[in-house]
Amino acid sequence: MGFDLSGILDARHGEGSTLHARYLNRQTPRVLHAIGFDKVYEGAEGACFVDADGERYLDFLAGFGVFGVGRNHPVVRQALHDLLDRRVADMVQMDTPLLPGLLAERLVARAPGLDRVYFCNSGAEAVEAALKFARCATGRPRILYCDHAFHGLTAGALSVNGADEFRSGFEPLLPDTCIPFGDVESLERELRRGDVAAFIIEPVQGKGVHVPPPGYLRDAERSLRRAGALLICDEVQTGIGRTGRFFAYEHEGVDPDIVTVAKALSGGYVPVGATMARQWIFDKVYSSMDRVLVHDSTFGGNAMAMTAGLASLSIVDDEGLVENAARMGQLIQSGLRDLVARYELLADVRGRGLMIGLEFGKPRSLRLRGGWSMLQTARRGLFAQMVVGQLFQRHHILTQVAGDHMDVIKLLPPLIIGEAEVRWFLDAFADVMDQAHQGSGIVWDFGRTLVKQALIR
Numbered sequence: 519m520g521f522d523l524s525g526i527l528d529a530r531h532g533e534g535s536t537l538h539a540r541y542l543n544r545q546t547p548r549v550l551h552a553i554g555f556d557k558v559y560e561g562a563e564g565a566c567f568v569d570a571d572g573e574r575y576l577d578f579l580a581g582f583g584v585f586g587v588g589r590n591h592p593v594v595r596q597a598l599h600d601l602l603d604r605r606v607a608d609m610v611q612m613d614t615p616l617l618p619g620l621l622a623e624r625l626v627a628r629a630p631g632l633d634r635v636y637f638c639n640s641g642a643e644a645v646e647a648a649l650k651f652a653r654c655a656t657g658r659p660r661i662l663y664c665d666h667a668f669h670g671l672t673a674g675a676l677s678v679n680g681a682d683e684f685r686s687g688f689e690p691l692l693p694d695t696c697i698p699f700g701d702v703e704s705l706e707r708e709l710r711r712g713d714v715a716a717f718i719i720e721p722v723q724g725k726g727v728h729v730p731p732p733g734y735l736r737d738a739e740r741s742l743r744r745a746g747a748l749l750i751c752d753e754v755q756t757g758i759g760r761t762g763r764f765f766a767y768e769h770e771g772v773d774p775d776i777v778t779v780a781k782a783l784s785g786g787y788v789p790v791g792a793t794m795a796r797q798w799i800f801d802k803v804y805s806s807m808d809r810v811l812v813h814d815s816t817f818g819g820n821a822m823a824m825t826a827g828l829a830s831l832s833i834v835d836d837e838g839l840v841e842n843a844a845r846m847g848q849l850i851q852s853g854l855r856d857l858v859a860r861y862e863l864l865a866d867v868r869g870r871g872l873m874i875g876l877e878f879g880k881p882r883s884l885r886l887r888g889g890w891s892m893l894q895t896a897r898r899g900l901f902a903q904m905v906v907g908q909l910f911q912r913h914h915i916l917t918q919v920a921g922d923h924m925d926v927i928k929l930l931p932p933l934i935i936g937e938a939e940v941r942w943f944l945d946a947f948a949d950v951m952d953q954a955h956q957g958s959g960i961v962w963d964f965g966r967t968l969v970k971q972a973l974i975r
């Protein structure tokens with residue numbers, strides 16, 4: 519009997535959690551059980567997926583931003599089938615295949631000023647390349663990064679991570695320097711030391727969903743230019759239309775020297791990362807024939823990833839997804855802003871396009887303070903987790919808390935959503951907020967369950 523994927527999937531159906539507990543990260547099934555997310559999923563299409571009981575769920579997480587074009591998009595699927603059927607000579611390594619050239623051509627066409635592309639397999643790898651390229655091109659050692667920054671979890675990317683909970687236990691890291699997000703004076707102070715290769719920043723921070731203060735990136739760019747240091751925009755999450763522009767740095771009117779992309783470029787199928795940079799930076803890194811492989815990755819530019827990337831970019835254009843992200847983002851954000859006055863627990867709505875943060879805050883009324891304090895005392899961020907849990911259980915909408923120990927929910931739906939999905943979310947959110955503002959009942963019962971789980975972590 520040969521390999522039979524369908525047979526295996528049918529025979530072992532429902533064993534995922536047990537296998538994870540036994541062979542993978544055993545905390546994953548524990549956490550999912552604690553927050554009530556331990557389900558088995560059967561299929562997915564567009565902005566929805568379906569569980570083993572046939573229930574539909576609305577995906578406002580998009581695989582952490584991977585499913586820009588939605589799940590199982592027929593154009594990506596067909597392109598991958600076509601590629602498999604052509605039996606191409608992939609990863610010969612000693613050749614110059616067509617597909618990476620085509621994808622690079624399409625990417626640089628969207629990024630005036632950037633001329634060259636290095637392909638790899640993930641966002642973190644794209645960041646690693648950016649950090650190495652910046653050091654090599656400038657001949658300087660130090661990278662500046664922002665507090666709360668997230669650029670991936672490999673050792674180099676972790677060295678520019680602005681959150682202790684990720685760094686702890688993995689030191690020593692590279693000697694890079696954290697500066698406050700939005701503070702140009704701190705940036706200039708560090709630049710005066712003369713050893714800074716680059717400043718890396720997410721044009722909208724993923725952790726907590728923070729948009730830079732107006733003019734900050736432009737001022738930072740000016741200071742960097744004066745100091746001969748580079749601006750790296752990490753667009754792994756914000757890129758390919760997420761914020762209502764193809765790249766989020768376009769909102770800021772800056773011209774970065776290096777840009778990283780990944781996630782949505784994959785079409786939701788094949789891992790891929792890309793580091794785009796100016797010509798002179800590549801010329802420094804790959805300065806002679808001897809250095810042809812000085813930074814490289816075996817799978818970088820593989821045909822499946824390149825095909826998925828080309829198909830995704832084509833869908834983004836054909837379906838007007840950048841414009842749709844801007845329009846739907848505006849619709850959700852304005853609907854949510856209307857709710858800030860209605861719900862005292864809702865403190866702020868922020869974001870760009872379809873990258874949206876909802877922040878909760880301490881209620882004014884005594885009636886709600888007890889419940890809020892109970893959750894805060896057990897663990898900061900539990901109120902947001904309670905809302906995420908109720909959106910999921912009561913309304914079948916998948917969202918996430920925007921970072922550890924913060925009462926912020928992040929919305930990251932696929933860029934294909936329409937008004938029906940926006941309405942589904944807004945109605946659901948209002949219902950959960952109504953329940954929470956009653957100060958008792960099923961929402962707070964779930965909160966008490968979360969507190970118990972937090973105490974036994």
Ligand SMILES: Cc1ncc(COP(=O)(O)O)c(C=O)c1O
Pocket residue numbers: 582640641642643645668669670671720724752753754755756780781
């Ligand atoms: C801005 C940013 N950079 C880098 C990464 C790392 O990407 P990956 O998980 O593909 O390594 C992420 C992942 O969330 C990200 O949001």
